[in-house]
Amino acid sequence: MNRPLDTSPFNFEEFVSSHIQTPDRLNVTLKYYADVLGNWIDADRMANLILNRKEIIPDNDQGAELLSSCGNLLAHTGDPRCRDAYNLALEIWENPYQKFTTQFRIAVAEIKRLNQPKAIPEAIKKSYQAAIEFGNRTKNSSDTKFSKGLIKNLEALFYIKSKQLDKAGESIKEALDLISDIPSSNLTIIPGISYRYRLQILENYGLYAGMTSSWKDALPIYRQALTMSREHHPESLAEVLAMYGYALIQAKESREAIEVLLEAEELFSQDIWIDKVPQIHKMLAVAYDDIGNNERSLFWLEKLMNQSELTPTL
């Protein structure tokens, strides 16, 4: 017998209302909708319904965490309500790192998504103040220094977007200088997050070097990222390998690129990043073609073509 189907929309309003006093439940549900189900429409709907009830969200860490999640989610699409979520979270958070990172996320949203250039300088200024406050609260100057590195990295993006490439280069180099000599064990930020940020900065620096100087100059930077990822952040390994492989092809070192990209292909195939797999197949086809191995180049081209015809689960 067929299972009865009901096509009427689910009443998320009722669900949110009945769980608003247990924000950790709403937060875990929101995260599941975004990260596991990829159901962005319902995740956005829930985030907006939560913000409609912001006055009654409990004034505790769980409430602040829920608001931060809503802010991060809404910032993706440039929804100005992310400011409301972040600002309210900022009022509630007591945790020094969360205070800094919430202020920092406002600057990220202003630069990346909200398209109101006048708001950017103030958001950056407040982020620097929050970085200083972070270190003062933890009595750890490394927290401030590392946080300033993150802001410098963000400023580089701002300069790139405003076509000030020289300033972008200076800023990202400063970011790297600020974060490089601080061991993660000296930071209040947990290593899983601090290493992820370190890798993002290295990747950005490699990309900047490749695009403005030469891809040969980018290679040592990506090698550093690769070593760091293998040792400290395996979750980023596939991504770093893919970027390094791309840089190697650009630098005409396609034999090494093949070795690197084969490892990336294996890692991406084992995870959910199904859109990345065809990109790696394409790069492998190019790299084999570069070294004159037509047979292997065709093999990866055929895989690439088959990939687009099959369901991504196969």
Next chain:
Amino acid sequence: MHIFYPFFDKERGIMENKPSFIEFNLPSFSIVRYLLNNHQNSDKKHPMFMSFLTRGVTDKNYYNASFTSDLGLRRSDEPTKFFMNNSINLLHNDEQFMGINSTTRLL
């Protein structure tokens, strides 16, 4: 909130903790429950799919670099496609779900 109940992960052959929030009466959660309870052994899915459905519960680092984390990843279609394609693969020959497709909404 941190209430889990034992759940045997057949892919890895180990006992895990299934999240209690999966029991919420929410649209997609009913599909997740059905898949966890009825399609553990199917070979018509990605090898990571069942672990993916309970991801973030047993792996404390998972949400540190997620779409809702302070690292602010870009939105991507990948989790959407991964969930939908695997679910449809498993359910389209399931006699309880005959006729389901990517536009069907279940309660």
